[in-house]
Amino acid sequence: MNLVHLHLLLNHVPTIGTIxxxxxxxxxxxxxxxxxxxxxxxxxxxxxxxxxxxxxTGYSAQRALKDRPGISAPLVExxxxxxxxxxxxxxxxxxxxxxxxxxxxxxxxxxxxxAPAVLALAVVTVALMASAANLGGEITHPEIMxxxxxxxxxxxxxxxxxxxxxxxxxxxxxxxAWPTLEAIHFIGLSxxxxxxxxxxxxxxxxxRNAAFVDxxxxxxxxxxxxxxxxxxxMLFFIGQAFQYVDNPAFxxxxxxxxxxxxxxxxxxxxxxxxxxxxxxxxxxxxKLVAASQIFLWxxxxxxxxxxxxxxxxx
Amino acid sequence: MESFFEWLQSLxxxxxxxxxxxxxxxxxxxxxxxxxxxxxAGAAFIIxxxxxxxxxxxxxxxxxxxxxxxxxxxxxxxxxxxLLFAAHxxxxxxxxxxxxxxxxxxxGVILLFPMRRFVDSDASDGVIPARLKAVALVSLGVWIGxxxxxRLIAYFS
Numbered sequence: 001m002n003l004v005h006l007h008l009l010l011n012h013v014p015t016i017g018t019i020x021x022x023x024x025x026x027x028x029x030x031x032x033x034x035x036x037x038x039x040x041x042x043x044x045x046x047x048x049x050x051x052x053x054x055x056x057t058g059y060s061a062q063r064a065l066k067d068r069p070g071i072s073a074p075l076v077e078x079x080x081x082x083x084x085x086x087x088x089x090x091x092x093x094x095x096x097x098x099x100x101x102x103x104x105x106x107x108x109x110x111x112x113x114x115a116p117a118v119l120a121l122a123v124v125t126v127a128l129m130a131s132a133a134n135l136g137g138e139i140t141h142p143e144i145m146x147x148x149x150x151x152x153x154x155x156x157x158x159x160x161x162x163x164x165x166x167x168x169x170x171x172x173x174x175x176x177a178w179p180t181l182e183a184i185h186f187i188g189l190s191x192x193x194x195x196x197x198x199x200x201x202x203x204x205x206x207x208r209n210a211a212f213v214d215x216x217x218x219x220x221x222x223x224x225x226x227x228x229x230x231x232x233x234m235l236f237f238i239g240q241a242f243q244y245v246d247n248p249a250f251x252x253x254x255x256x257x258x259x260x261x262x263x264x265x266x267x268x269x270x271x272x273x274x275x276x277x278x279x280x281x282x283x284x285x286x287k288l289v290a291a292s293q294i295f296l297w298x299x300x301x302x303x304x305x306x307x308x309x310x311x312x313x314x
Numbered sequence: 315m316e317s318f319f320e321w322l323q324s325l326x327x328x329x330x331x332x333x334x335x336x337x338x339x340x341x342x343x344x345x346x347x348x349x350x351x352x353x354x355a356g357a358a359f360i361i362x363x364x365x366x367x368x369x370x371x372x373x374x375x376x377x378x379x380x381x382x383x384x385x386x387x388x389x390x391x392x393x394x395x396x397l398l399f400a401a402h403x404x405x406x407x408x409x410x411x412x413x414x415x416x417x418x419x420x421x422g423v424i425l426l427f428p429m430r431r432f433v434d435s436d437a438s439d440g441v442i443p444a445r446l447k448a449v450a451l452v453s454l455g456v457w458i459g460x461x462x463x464x465r466l467i468a469y470f471s
Contacts, residue, residue, distance in 0.1 A: 310337070
């Protein structure tokens with residue numbers, strides 16, 4: 001099992017998973033079920049997380065196939081930009097889905113716009129994922145290929161700015177682009193880490209004069225930090241993919257980030273922290289989750305900082 | 315100044331930090347410096363945003379513990395930052411971006427005092443004065459500036 005296997009395994013999650021989650025959301029609308037809506041939103045959030053390594057492992061597959069006869073480089077490139085466009089919509093769906101879950105916790109009740117917004121985004125995502133998957137399938141499955149070699153531009157919805165080569169070239173010709181992204185990445189880190197501290201230290205027993213409901217209001221700021229760092233991080237990855245794909249520090253960083261990201265759902269979905277009033281002590285299971293969340297984010301920082309030292313990144 | 319930077323850099327610990335291939339040297343100090351940044355700037359961001367009036371139901375008095383977290387991160391970064399500087403004093407000592415960062419840290423720390431005074435006062439869960447909101451806004455900008463100038467030192471050496 002290597003990263004190419006992982007790509008072939010993971011790529012079914014965003015393609016099939018979004019269709020299943022979309023069906024669940026439609027069912028939730030039909031039955032007017034709040035519980036089903038929340039389940040569907042949580043699934044969209046999880047798929048959005050898994051989509052990140054799905055995209056990244058594609059670079060391993062690309063390299064494994066690069067010098068094989070019968071592999072069309074323009075087709076690989078088309079698959080890649082179609083996948084990036086699909087990824088962008090998938091991540092937007094995941095963020096809005098999370099926001100819907102968060103809003104559902106407001107004392108004023110569920111907001112009306114978030115679930116329909118997820119529905120609209122998900123429909124677009126399903127179409128884009130199907131297009132990316134179809135192009136990806138054609139790379140090594142000649143039996144499904146339409147007659148002749150694929151034409152340049154065929155099936156490619158993605159604009160030119162989403163081409164990997166364009167992003168890498170921009171970073172190369174603008175020497176301040178990389179340092180600027182790094183500075184923004186560190187600002188996003190601090191914002192995210194600040195919210196992680198506030199949320200989890202309350203559960204661990206500090207800031208007891210705040211009820212968890214009040215702390216929960218801050219979570220979108222943490223998610224904003226996460227979004228800033230996903231965008232800047234993906235731009236690093238796309239610009240210099242080959243210093244990350246085989247970098248063990250990067251693998252650990254992504255693993256820790258996925259676990260920490262999934263962990264964030266605990267704060268919104270589970271009732272044991274939600275009920276925490278002013279001055280009250282959290283159950284020890286919640287404290288364990290809170291401690292693990294701080295540990296995981298410190299781990300993300302550790303492996304991020306070690307990219308040049310445990311691996312070959314600059 | 316030149317001889318001071320050379321003396322500083324020739325000390326045994328800074329020499330080890332810059333020359334050792336050990337993961338426990340330069341890389342680990344850099345990691346700890348990032349964690350300190352997360353603690354200090356993270357706490358400063360939450361304090362600044364809350365005093366701007368954001369995240370309203372959270373009692374301002376509950377921010378008190380964040381000042382302790384800020385100073386914890388600050389001490390960590392004072393130590394790790396000094397080591398990182400000493401290890402490369404003869405180059406970093408001549409980088410204007412480095413001094414811009416130090417100046418911004420000074421401003422950021424000074425701005426924390428009026429915010430702390432308000433958070434510690436009995437009036438903290440009442441109305442936030444407009445002047446303090448202005449201080450909070452400037453403080454947010456200053457910590458963003460500290461992170462940015464800090465990151466850019468390596469590119470302006």
